[in-house]
Amino acid sequence: MGKIFFYVALALVLVSGLVFAPEKAELAIHPMDQFRVSALFGDNISWYTPTNVTLWMALAVAAVFALLVLGSSRRAIVPGRAQSVAELAYGFIYKMVEDVAGKDGVKFFPYIMTLFMFIVMANFLGLIPMSFTTTSHIAVTAILAALVFVTVTVVGFVKNGVGFLGLFWVSSAPLPLRPILAIIELISYFVRPVSHSIRLAGNVMAGHAVLKVFAGFAGALGLFSFLPIFAITAVYALEVLVAFIQAYVFTILTCVYLKDALHPSH
Amino acid sequence: MASNTQEAAQGGGSAMPQLDFSTFGNQIFWLVVALVVIYLILSRVALPRIAAVLAERQGTITNDLAAAEDLKAKAVEAENAYNKALADARAEAQRIAAETRAEIQAGLDEAIAKADEQISAKAAESEKAIAEIKAGALESVKAVANDTAAELVTALGGSADADAVAAAVADQTKG
Numbered sequence: 001m002g003k004i005f006f007y008v009a010l011a012l013v014l015v016s017g018l019v020f021a022p023e024k025a026e027l028a029i030h031p032m033d034q035f036r037v038s039a040l041f042g043d044n045i046s047w048y049t050p051t052n053v054t055l056w057m058a059l060a061v062a063a064v065f066a067l068l069v070l071g072s073s074r075r076a077i078v079p080g081r082a083q084s085v086a087e088l089a090y091g092f093i094y095k096m097v098e099d100v101a102g103k104d105g106v107k108f109f110p111y112i113m114t115l116f117m118f119i120v121m122a123n124f125l126g127l128i129p130m131s132f133t134t135t136s137h138i139a140v141t142a143i144l145a146a147l148v149f150v151t152v153t154v155v156g157f158v159k160n161g162v163g164f165l166g167l168f169w170v171s172s173a174p175l176p177l178r179p180i181l182a183i184i185e186l187i188s189y190f191v192r193p194v195s196h197s198i199r200l201a202g203n204v205m206a207g208h209a210v211l212k213v214f215a216g217f218a219g220a221l222g223l224f225s226f227l228p229i230f231a232i233t234a235v236y237a238l239e240v241l242v243a244f245i246q247a248y249v250f251t252i253l254t255c256v257y258l259k260d261a262l263h264p265s266h
Numbered sequence: 267m268a269s270n271t272q273e274a275a276q277g278g279g280s281a282m283p284q285l286d287f288s289t290f291g292n293q294i295f296w297l298v299v300a301l302v303v304i305y306l307i308l309s310r311v312a313l314p315r316i317a318a319v320l321a322e323r324q325g326t327i328t329n330d331l332a333a334a335e336d337l338k339a340k341a342v343e344a345e346n347a348y349n350k351a352l353a354d355a356r357a358e359a360q361r362i363a364a365e366t367r368a369e370i371q372a373g374l375d376e377a378i379a380k381a382d383e384q385i386s387a388k389a390a391e392s393e394k395a396i397a398e399i400k401a402g403a404l405e406s407v408k409a410v411a412n413d414t415a416a417e418l419v420t421a422l423g424g425s426a427d428a429d430a431v432a433a434a435v436a437d438q439t440k441g
Contacts, residue, residue: 032282037289047291057300064304068312075319077326090316110309118304138284139293205284
């Protein structure tokens, strides 16, 4: 039955391609349009205007609320589906924080869980066609990374005082090398938030742009549009993976940085 | 393409909306709002609740395991008691059987002894009777021999002296 349906659909696509062939093969591809920030009401955007950013962040918050609060509302000893996922997410991040940052990193668990849940929900919501992906914007990921950077630096100095600078002084290296290594370590420390934020925004943005480019090809190719449609399917599957993996990478790197702040010795 | 011209006018010719700095304030403001809301939701409601559920489940599992261990110990205990009772019953049965056997043996021995006694008494009585009969028979033989000898002597023409005949017979029958 499904097979027949598939073939009928394919035949329809081919016929429509023949009948409604585009008059001119102009590639009307605007892959970056999907990232435009626009006000929900009116035109001008100031810092408090409700925009599509507001909408999709609110949806991400709602999704987090639905999964972790509504999902666990029954407090069942034998969990249902939603509660299982909520517990899985909890256990996944809790174990990550405990394993990577150590026992004393556990008190940062709500903070790290917040980051993870926001990023993963924003990424997955962004995969809905016609949606807006908040994590594709460097402004958003830069703030996320800057929050981590500031937190880690402050925690490092509060916990270890000047000893936190030992992070840059590789005591296991030969003495003449240490100043050089200190400079390298210092640079790498300050590059962290840059790579941390651009990795996330870049991955998400690139994937979505690629989808849009293939979609543009599909519109322009007429009869052969099934080729880019297959490509879109494949890239979309990859993007689903990326959406989770980038959230995971962002979170585990946060844990690693936190470990450096809590235990600065190499 | 109205939107394109609009974008070009708005974004200052930038092709990437990500680099349109005029929207940064807006995005950052709403991001901070979203993060604060999520943080409050998680730290106040969601995480304590899930932690409680997980702890409760762990407790339930631990309790159930302990209860299972308890029941298992009880089962082992019951089995031991059963085995002990079985062994006791078997020993009791053996004891009773041995006792009964000994009783029967004693009764049997007594009956046998009594029978033996009776048999030996009877045998002694019989022997006595036989001896009497034998003695009687010998007496009779001697009397018959004497009479026969006296008759023979008389028949041969002699006169039988009873005492001489008796002595002669006794002398002949001695060997």
